[in-house]
Amino acid sequence: MDGGTPRLSSAKGNKVAVPLSDAALVQQGFFDRDPRAVAPELLGMLLISDKDGVVTGGRIVETEAYLGSDDPGSHAATKGITKRNATMYGPPGHLYVYFTYGNHHMLNLVCESEGTAGAVLIRAIEPTIGLETMRLRRQGRSDRELTNGPGKLAAALGLTMSDNGGGLIDSAIRIHALRLPAGERVATSGRIGLSAGHELHLRYYLEGHKNVSKGRIG
DNA sequence: GACGTGATTGTA
């Protein structure tokens, strides 16, 4: 493949705070399996958004796995393919972005092979890259509250429905395979905000991390 | 702690 060097030289108005060139890009095959395996492994990895050369991002600190028909909390729970959830049944490694509560976009990464539903919801990142841009997109919020929730994160990264269905090559999102530093631990819990399926412990987060969301389990 | 937002989907 064409290597792990992201297009950062074109970034306008953003200082890249973290050296990225050594971190390999995560490939599509990484996502071609159970989201319960993918979700915890994404923790600590670097998520980069490049919207027309404006680069933002940071390390992933909180994720949730969503399954197919066996998961009452998933958009793919009872039905088959609908207009909204079609991306969840598509090829792995693509972005599933949806709009909810009339206000917020959510970023998921599709898992499992094409034809099988599954995804990982990115719930929080540690905002480090393109801070100036993220502050503008999240005006009036403290740095700590820039990306500590799924709707907040999507807003800070500039994601909209036009990003739904994009692949890891042609979309705005790239993921770099960073290792979890010694001392950081993965914890699990029930997922947040669900009326069903909360008994499944499919939320994964870095224990004690400052940028983990404050939502309630249920 | 409760409410408005308001697209999509499931239920009536």
Add this chain to the structure above:
DNA sequence: ACAATCACGTCC
């Protein structure tokens, strides 16, 4: 037709 939903911001 109507209520619920993988939140967030604001007001009480």
